[in-house]
Amino acid sequence: MANSQKPPEHILVVDDDPRIREMLARYFEEQGYCVDVAGDGQQMRSCLQKLPIDIILLDLVLPGEDGLALARDIRASSDVPIVMLTGRNDVVDRIVGLEIGADDYITKPFHLREVLARLKCALRRRQPGASLNRSSELETEIYSFEGWRLDVGRRQLLADDGKEISLTTGEFDMLCVLVNHAGRVLQRELLMDLTRGRNLEAFDRTIDAQIARLRRKIERDPGNPALIKSVRGVGYVFSATAIRHDV
Incomplete structure (x- = not known):
C-alpha cells in the first residue's frame, strides 16, 4: 500500500547568527518540519533555487543585502510566506516589511512556541481553502x-x-x-x-x-x-x- 502521508513542510531559516540558526533548526526538526538554513542572501537564493521551500524565517539585519531587500526580491517572483525576525522593535521597519509583503513580524528575543504558532498560522493561510473564519x-x-x-x-x-x-x-x-x-x-x-x-x-x-x-x-x-x-x-x-x- 502506497504511503499517502503528507511530506513535512520545508522551512528556510535565514539568519547570520549561527546560534539562532542552529536553535531554530533543531526546534523545528523536533516538531516534524524539514529545515534548511542560510547565513546571507546568496545562500538563501541558492536554497530557493534548489529546494521546494514552504516558508521563510528571514532576519532583518544581514550582511550585504538586508532582510527588507531580500523580502522585496522574493516577492517579485514568489508568494512563499515570509516571517521577518529582527532584534529591532522599530515601527517603521515593521511597516516597510509588511508593505513589501511579509506575512508576519517577530522581534527578538522570542519564544520558540510563539514562532511555531505564527509559522503554523502563515502556512494555514497559504493553503488552498484556508478557513478565513468561514464554513x-x-x-x-x-x-x-x-x-x-x-x-x-x-x-x-x-x-x-x-x-x-x-x-x-x-x-x-x-x-x-x-x-x-x-x-x-x-x-x-x-x-x-x-x-x-x-x-x-x-x-x-x-x-x-x-x-x-x-x-x-x-x-x-x-x-x-x-x-x-x-x-x-x-x-x-x-x-x-x-x-x-x-x-
Whole structure:
C-alpha cells in the first residue's frame, strides 16, 4: 500500500547568527518540519533555487543585502510566506516589511512556541481553502466584480482578460474578506482578526499597508480607489457589487 502521508513542510531559516540558526533548526526538526538554513542572501537564493521551500524565517539585519531587500526580491517572483525576525522593535521597519509583503513580524528575543504558532498560522493561510473564519462549504465560492473573477477555493484572482494576478497570502485573504462583506464598513481591528485569525497588537498600519498593496494591484487608479474605499477614522469598505457564484 502506497504511503499517502503528507511530506513535512520545508522551512528556510535565514539568519547570520549561527546560534539562532542552529536553535531554530533543531526546534523545528523536533516538531516534524524539514529545515534548511542560510547565513546571507546568496545562500538563501541558492536554497530557493534548489529546494521546494514552504516558508521563510528571514532576519532583518544581514550582511550585504538586508532582510527588507531580500523580502522585496522574493516577492517579485514568489508568494512563499515570509516571517521577518529582527532584534529591532522599530515601527517603521515593521511597516516597510509588511508593505513589501511579509506575512508576519517577530522581534527578538522570542519564544520558540510563539514562532511555531505564527509559522503554523502563515502556512494555514497559504493553503488552498484556508478557513478565513468561514464554513468549509463556502470555500467553493467564486465572486465576480468589475471584470474581476475571484476563485476562493483555488486562491486565484483573474483579470477580465483571463490573466492571473499574483497576490501574497495576506493580500488574497484581505480581498476575500472585503468581497465577502461587500458594502459593509469593516473596522481595522475586525479586518485584522478575520485575515489573521488573531489580534496582532491592534497595529492599524499593518492593515493600511496591506490595503495599499492590494489597491496597487486591482484599482485602475490606486490614488483614487473605486473598489476599496477608506472610511475616515473607521476602516474600509468594498464598494463594488460582488456577485457570488456557488460551484
